Amino acid sequence: xxxxxxxxxxxxxxxxxxxxxxxxxxxxxxxxxxxxxxxxxxxxxxxxxxxxxxxxxxxxxxxxxxxxxxxxxxxxxxxxxxxxxxxxxxxxxxxxxxxxxxxxxxxxxxxxxxxxxxxxx
Amino acid sequence: xxxxxxxxxxxxxxxxxxxxxxxxxxxxxxxxxxxxxxxxxxxxxxxxxxxxxxxxxxxxxxxxxxxxxxxxxxxxxxxxxxxxxxxxxxxxxxxxxxxxxxxxxxxx
Numbered sequence: 001x002x003x004x005x006x007x008x009x010x011x012x013x014x015x016x017x018x019x020x021x022x023x024x025x026x027x028x029x030x031x032x033x034x035x036x037x038x039x040x041x042x043x044x045x046x047x048x049x050x051x052x053x054x055x056x057x058x059x060x061x062x063x064x065x066x067x068x069x070x071x072x073x074x075x076x077x078x079x080x081x082x083x084x085x086x087x088x089x090x091x092x093x094x095x096x097x098x099x100x101x102x103x104x105x106x107x108x109x110x111x112x113x114x115x116x117x118x119x120x121x
Numbered sequence: 122x123x124x125x126x127x128x129x130x131x132x133x134x135x136x137x138x139x140x141x142x143x144x145x146x147x148x149x150x151x152x153x154x155x156x157x158x159x160x161x162x163x164x165x166x167x168x169x170x171x172x173x174x175x176x177x178x179x180x181x182x183x184x185x186x187x188x189x190x191x192x193x194x195x196x197x198x199x200x201x202x203x204x205x206x207x208x209x210x211x212x213x214x215x216x217x218x219x220x221x222x223x224x225x226x227x228x229x
Contacts, residue, residue: 035218044223045156045164045207061217095163099218105170106211106218107154111163 002026004034004096004112011118012086019082020115022096029077030054033099035108036070036081040092050099051079086119093117123212125221132227139195141224143208146189151210153191155184158223159204167206168193195226203228 007021022034035050049060053072060070069082079096094115097108126144133139143153153171156164166175168184171191181196195202208221 044205045220047218047220050217059217097164105152105154107152107166107169107209108156108164108218109166109169109175111165114163 002110004098004110006094006096006112006115009116009118011120013121014088014119015085016119017082017084018086018117019080020094020117022079022081022112024053024077024079024098027098030074033101034072034079035097035099036068036079037095037097037108038064038092039095039114045095048081048094053077053079086117088119088121090117091119122215123210123219125208125210125219127206127208127221127224129222130225130227132229133195133198134229135198135200137198139198139202139226141193141195141206141226143191143193143221144189145191145210148189148191148210149187151186153184153186154209155182155193156207156209157202157204158207164207198226198228200228202226 005023030053033050033052036048038046048064049070051058051070051072053074058070072079096112098110100107100109155168157167158164167178167182171186172184183194185192205223207223212219
């Protein structure tokens with residue numbers, strides 16, 4: 001089955017670090033870009049950044065540049081989203097999504113189930 | 122940067138047709154994709170490249186795109202179609218995706 005499976009919900013304190021994961025299966029993981037998308041409570045979808053697992057080429061949204069780190073380990077078909085120092089405002093649902101860029105379409109045709117991150121003292 | 126504008130909400134009675142718009146400068150020259158997000162679930166692609174449907178998406182879902190407006194049309198609306206809908210394009214100048222603000226579809 002073609003799928004993206006994300007790591008489980010996290011509850012953290014402000015200032016703590018965190019790394020969440022997105023594991024792909026059922027397709028060639030290294031040829032599709034993986035994006036991370038934030039959804040704050042009751043709000044819309046915000047693109048955070050994107051990585052090509054094949055060569056780890058990464059682009060960040062200006063809104064998230066320097067705030068998070070996106071990485072990938074192609075040997076285990078997994079992409080990561082990492083924070084060094086969480087803030088309460090990082091409380092949100094985070095989705096990974098596969099970018100289907102063939103034929104110039106640039107759509108997100110496969111989504112993970114989401115990882116809820118709660119940051120509270 | 123490129124901006125997509127969606128109405129915050131659309132309401133429709135069961136069995137009727139819902140039309141959700143996505144406005145952008147000359148959006149007709151871009152490929153538009155639509156996602157459905159039901160409460161507590163991840164988004165799902167329902168229309169891509171303006172008017173194509175992924176496998177498994179009912180024919181009731183269709184799309185069009187011209188000028189400054191793209192439209193997602195849902196015919197014979199059912200209670201199960203109640204969800205948030207997002208449009209998306211790719212901003213080639215900055216090489217990143219752009220999402221609309223989302224439209225909440227309410228089935229009366």
